[in-house]
Amino acid sequence: MANNSKSIVDCITATLRDEILRGQYRPGERLPSERDLASRFEASRGAIREVLKKLEELGIASINPGGVRVVPIEEASLSILGPLLELHEWPDVTLVRHLLEVMGSLMSMSARTAIERASDDEISQIQRIVQRMIATDDPKENQENWKDLARLFARINDNLVLRLIFNGLKTQFPKREDDPNFELVVDQQQRIKNLKLFELSLRKRDSKGAADAISSDFLLAIDAVERTLNSHPFETGTASQETR
Amino acid sequence: MANNSKSIVDCITATLRDEILRGQYRPGERLPSERDLASRFEASRGAIREVLKKLEELGIASINPGGVRVVPIEEASLSILGPLLELHEWPDVTLVRHLLEVMGSLMSMSARTAIERASDDEISQIQRIVQRMIATDDPKENQENWKDLARLFARINDNLVLRLIFNGLKTQFPKREDDPNFELVVDQQQRIKNLKLFELSLRKRDSKGAADAISSDFLLAIDAVERTLNSHPFETGTASQETR
DNA sequence: CTGACCAAATTGGTCTGACCACTACGGTCA
DNA sequence: TGACCGTAGTGGTCAGACCAATTTGGTCAG
Numbered sequence: 023m024a025n026n027s028k029s030i031v032d033c034i035t036a037t038l039r040d041e042i043l044r045g046q047y048r049p050g051e052r053l054p055s056e057r058d059l060a061s062r063f064e065a066s067r068g069a070i071r072e073v074l075k076k077l078e079e080l081g082i083a084s085i086n087p088g089g090v091r092v093v094p095i096e097e098a099s100l101s102i103l104g105p106l107l108e109l110h111e112w113p114d115v116t117l118v119r120h121l122l123e124v125m126g127s128l129m130s131m132s133a134r135t136a137i138e139r140a141s142d143d144e145i146s147q148i149q150r151i152v153q154r155m156i157a158t159d160d161p162k163e164n165q166e167n168w169k170d171l172a173r174l175f176a177r178i179n180d181n182l183v184l185r186l187i188f189n190g191l192k193t194q195f196p197k198r199e200d201d202p203n204f205e206l207v208v209d210q211q212q213r214i215k216n217l218k219l220f221e222l223s224l225r226k227r228d229s230k231g232a233a234d235a236i237s238s239d240f241l242l243a244i245d246a247v248e249r250t251l252n253s254h255p256f257e258t259g260t261a262s263q264e265t266r
Numbered sequence: 267m268a269n270n271s272k273s274i275v276d277c278i279t280a281t282l283r284d285e286i287l288r289g290q291y292r293p294g295e296r297l298p299s300e301r302d303l304a305s306r307f308e309a310s311r312g313a314i315r316e317v318l319k320k321l322e323e324l325g326i327a328s329i330n331p332g333g334v335r336v337v338p339i340e341e342a343s344l345s346i347l348g349p350l351l352e353l354h355e356w357p358d359v360t361l362v363r364h365l366l367e368v369m370g371s372l373m374s375m376s377a378r379t380a381i382e383r384a385s386d387d388e389i390s391q392i393q394r395i396v397q398r399m400i401a402t403d404d405p406k407e408n409q410e411n412w413k414d415l416a417r418l419f420a421r422i423n424d425n426l427v428l429r430l431i432f433n434g435l436k437t438q439f440p441k442r443e444d445d446p447n448f449e450l451v452v453d454q455q456q457r458i459k460n461l462k463l464f465e466l467s468l469r470k471r472d473s474k475g476a477a478d479a480i481s482s483d484f485l486l487a488i489d490a491v492e493r494t495l496n497s498h499p500f501e502t503g504t505a506s507q508e509t510r
Numbered sequence: 511c512t513g514a515c516c517a518a519a520t521t522g523g524t525c526t527g528a529c530c531a532c533t534a535c536g537g538t539c540a
Numbered sequence: 541t542g543a544c545c546g547t548a549g550t551g552g553t554c555a556g557a558c559c560a561a562t563t564t565g566g567t568c569a570g
Contacts, residue, residue, distance in 0.1 A: 029523065031319075055550060066525045068312050071551085075275075075316045079323035079345070081433070087551050088533040100344045100430045101323070120425040127375035128368070135367060181364040186344045187431060189325065273552065299521060310554045315522085331522050332562040513570080520563070526556090533550070540543085 034063050035073045036105075042082050042092055043106055049094035053083065056090075100190035115251045119244055125191060126240025129168075132175040132184060134233040137224065140178050147174060149224055156217050159210055208246045213239060278307050279317045280349075286326050286336055287350055293338035297327065300334075344434035359495045363488055369435060370484025373412075376419040376428060378477040381468065384422050391418060393468060400461050403454055452490045457483060 028036075038059075047053060056074065060067045074090055077083035081098035084091045095102065103121070107113050140148070151174065155167045169192070176185050216239040223231030272280075282303075291297060300318065304311045318334055321327035325342035328335045339346070347365070351357050384392070395418065399411045413436070420429050460483040467475030 031523085057550085068315070068526090069524065071312070072316055072319045074551095075319045076323050079320050085551075086533095087531080089550065096426065096429050097433060098430060100434050103427065103430060117426060120423075120427045123375065123379060123425065124372070124427045124431065127371055131367065131371035179364075181367065182340065182361060183347065183364045183368045183435075185340050186342060186347060187368065187434075189341060190344050190431075190434075191427075275552085301521080312555090313553065318522095329522075330562090331560080333521065511570105514568090516565105516567080518564085518566100521561080523559080523561095525558080527554105529554080530552080531550100532552100533548105535548085536546095538543105538545080540541100 030063075030065055031069045031072045031076075034059075034065060034069065035076050037063075038073060039077060039080065039082065039102070039105055040109060042077070043095070043102065043109055047092045049092050051092050053090040053092060100187070103190060112251060115248060118247055118251065121191070122240055122244045122247065126237055126244075128184065128187065129172060129175070129240065130233040130237045132172070132179060132181075133220075133236050134229040135181070136175040136178040137227060137229040137232050144174070144178050145224060145227070149221065152217055152221050152224065156214060156221075161208070207249060209242060212242055216242065274307075274309055275313045275316045275320075278303075278309060278313065279320050281307075282317060283321060283324065283326065283346070283349055284353060286321070287339070287346065287353055291336045293336050295336050297334040297336060344431070347434060356495060359492060362491055362495065365435070366484055366488045366491065370481055370488075372428065372431065373416060373419070373484065374477040374480045376416070376423060376425075377464075377480050378473040379425070380419040380422040381471060381473040381476055388418070388422050389468060389471070393465065396461055396465050396468065400458060400465075405452070451494060453486060456486055460486065 041047065053059070053074075054062065056067050056070045059065075059070045059073075063070070074083060074085055078085050079099070080102050082093050082095065082102060084093050095106075107117065107121075136148075137145070148171070151167055151171050155164060155171075158164060158167075172188060172192075176188065216235050220232050220235035220239075223229070223235060285291065297303070297318075298306065300311050300314045303309075303317075304314045307314070318327060318329055322329050323343070324346050326337050326339065326346060328337050339350075351361065351365075381389070381392075392415070395411055395415050399408060399415075402408060402411075416432060416436075420432065460479050464476050464479035464483075467473075467479055
């Protein structure tokens with residue numbers, strides 16, 4: 023299926039992972055035995071075992087004597103978010119919404135603590151990025167700016183937990199933007215307003231105000247994404263399964 | 267070293283992972299070859315390969331032809347947080363602080379959106395938990411209450427991203443509490459005050475107020491943890507490495 | 511001394527086939 | 541009907557082999 027150029031086990035991993043994420047095997051159900059998988063993919067059992075180890079580490083499979091079982095997505099690792107988002111041609115609206123909610127919350131917190139701890143020089147670095155954000159209205163460029171900002175916050179905060187979460191989060195975002203049909207309709211006026219508010223708070227070292235400004239901007243983005251995604255041809259997504 | 271009762275590869279994985287996390291191999295450096303590792307652990311190369319696949323999925327090793335290389339912790343997956351926290355007898359203070367900051371932020375956000383979407387019945391469920399929190403001052407019991415609250419929020423929000431993050435976050439917390447020396451000194455008065463504020467906001471469906479109350483309580487917890495951990499014999503932790 | 515270049519050693523990638531301990535399952539027997 | 545038991549199947553692990561690619565270290569020309 024997904025015959026990428028990678029190594030065989032990576033390829034099989036991707037295929038099997040996607041099949042599981044698509045719900046092709048119900049949670050709790052047994053996966054085919056290693057030997058069966060080996061013959062199906064025309065690979066050796068060793069290769070299949072490596073695949074399964076990876077799937078287990080991803081949190082979507084549980085290897086135990088007697089059979090490999092599928093684990094419900096809700097108990098998986100953060101790393102499956104990427105594959106999950108790229109699964110369907112159009113990402114699941116509510117999933118994206120939830121992702122943005124979380125990112126907004128973390129960016130907001132990140133901004134708050136960063137501003138509290140930043141040196142004057144770092145503050146002006148932040149300011150420079152924000153000004154770049156205000157100057158452009160190109161979504162792609164802006165995404166880069168947001169990434170820069172996140173990186174800068176990460177460096178200032180030196181918060182490992184935050185970095186690890188972002189590692190699992192950021193991986194998947196960018197590719198969608200290349201899609202010509204995928205055009206975000208953002209309320210530019212409101213956006214600029216938020217950013218200016220952020221800059222003002224920054225100048226006053228009002229970390230709470232800055233955090234709020236960022237939150238607002240993410241709410242705006244959520245709104246835009248929802249409107250964009252909802253106005254498009256849609257596949258029924260098996261992505262968001264039952265919550266227990 | 268870590269001869270747990272698990273399977274050989276899980277055991278080796280744990281050993282090797284901890285060695286890497288301890289900084290025994292510098293980032294970018296090459297790990298011993300699969301064959302060398304196999305002879306060192308007296309295991310077959312197949313087993314070692316499975317181990318390495320897991321380490322790769324954890325984001326701390328990068329397998330490529332010519333040699334396996336160590337990846338700096340900052341680029342790892344969230345799943346290493348657990349092992350990282352359990353590495354030293356006394357957890358790294360700043361790491362715990364950062365963890366609490368993140369959890370506080372997420373719980374706060376979680377509370378906000380949950381309260382906005384909750385049914386009346388769910389609101390009263392929240393209230394019941396909060397009352398339990400107010401009633402007791404046993405840290406262990408309280409931690410259970412917080413977990414219940416988080417679970418409830420997760421159910422109400424139905425936010426997969428949030429759940430995945432918590433999956434990676436919660437795993438590691440509880441065990442410390444068993445340590446008799448580990449006694450948190452929380453300002454109970456302030457804690458109750460925060461909780462009452464939360465309950466009040468809840469009653470008024472003031473999601474923002476509730477979120478703030480939770481934030482405050484986490485700040486309190488951070489304060490308590492820092493005071494507790496700092497007052498104890500300390501090992502120099504290799505945990506928080508340089509950020510670039 | 512420097513840099514390009516080449517060959518051997520090493521490394522990961524994969525396969526085959528084998529053995530063990532344990533589980534799952536179906537059939538037997540009371 | 542229900543407890544019991546044996547077999548088939550499963551994962552866990554091992555050994556040894558081959559290939560393609562990289563790494564390494566030495567050689568040789570500038």
